[in-house]
Amino acid sequence: MPPLRWLWQCDCVVPSEPGACRRILDGLLAEMAARDWRKHDLYSVRLAAEEALANAVRHGNGADGRKRIRIRCRLGSRRVRVGVRDQGQGFDPTMLPDPTGPDRLEVPNGRGVMLMQAYMSRVRYNAVGNCVIMDKTRDHAL
Amino acid sequence: MTGYRRLEVNEVGDVTVVRFRDPKIIEDINIQELSQELFRLVEVERRAKLLLNFSSVDFLSSAALGKLITLEKKVKENGGTLKLSNIRPEIFEVFAITKLNRLFDIRDDEADALAAF
Numbered sequence: 253m254p255p256l257r258w259l260w261q262c263d264c265v266v267p268s269e270p271g272a273c274r275r276i277l278d279g280l281l282a283e284m285a286a287r288d289w290r291k292h293d294l295y296s297v298r299l300a301a302e303e304a305l306a307n308a309v310r311h312g313n314g315a316d317g318r319k320r321i322r323i324r325c326r327l328g329s330r331r332v333r334v335g336v337r338d339q340g341q342g343f344d345p346t347m348l349p350d351p352t353g354p355d356r357l358e359v360p361n362g363r364g365v366m367l368m369q370a371y372m373s374r375v376r377y378n379a380v381g382n383c384v385i386m387d388k389t390r391d392h393a394l
Numbered sequence: 395m396t397g398y399r400r401l402e403v404n405e406v407g408d409v410t411v412v413r414f415r416d417p418k419i420i421e422d423i424n425i426q427e428l429s430q431e432l433f434r435l436v437e438v439e440r441r442a443k444l445l446l447n448f449s450s451v452d453f454l455s456s457a458a459l460g461k462l463i464t465l466e467k468k469v470k471e472n473g474g475t476l477k478l479s480n481i482r483p484e485i486f487e488v489f490a491i492t493k494l495n496r497l498f499d500i501r502d503d504e505a506d507a508l509a510a511f
Contacts, residue, residue, distance in 0.1 A: 270422040295453075295484050302420055302455055310422075352493040358467065360460030363492050367456055370491045
């Protein structure tokens with residue numbers, strides 16, 4: 253299988269603060285829009301990326317503004333990839349409770365990973381759990 | 395109604411109708427300010443009937459959903475009623491995926507929601 257050919261890419265290291273990756277995400281979505289990706293795909297990528305970044309800031313880096321987040325964006329003709337790495341100890345995403353269960357529905361938090369998995373075609377974590385890579389395939393139905 | 399940075403607050407009869415000034419409810423600091431204003435309506439101003447009109451909102455994060463859940467609890471604890479309206483399809487999808495459409499009373503538009511109080 254030939255390697256993926258990326259049409260656009262961006263690698264940045266930013267402070268671990270809310271909104272620090274906003275311009276990078278805006279840039280990625282603008283590139284997607286320029287290549288006629290569906291509005292729903294743009295929405296999906298923004299939502300998943302924002303959730304991953306919020307988790308990195310709040311949980312991964314423990315809201316420590318001295319830490320950093322690495323974000324990598326890749327855009328191909330049929331696939332977009334967003335990777336987010338924090339400086340935390342990681343976690344096991346398989347151990348998260350189901351936020352849609354009747355005992356969890358009224359719990360205010362715990363939905364970010366679920367939304368990432370629902371809106372992206374593929375979500376995978378490294379072994380430590382402090383790096384997530386999310387892919388969205390063009391025309392992937394929700 | 396003055397005194398709210400993140401909200402537009404009006405009254406229709408005995409119902410407090412709230413709209414959001416930020417189209418994208420994403421960042422923690424905005425969500426924090428917004429939720430404080432919403433909680434103030436309930437806990438300080440004792441508004442019993444609250445309608446959140448989402449017509450100006452085109453993006454909502456899970457953190458914002460969490461604040462809505464907390465708001466729903468506070469409204470109930472105060473013996474009040476909360477309804478949501480004018481939620482765009484892509485945002486309603488988030489409520490549906492998270493099954494929060496079962497927790498909240500969501501109506502198509504403001505008129506429907508007001509009639510249901």
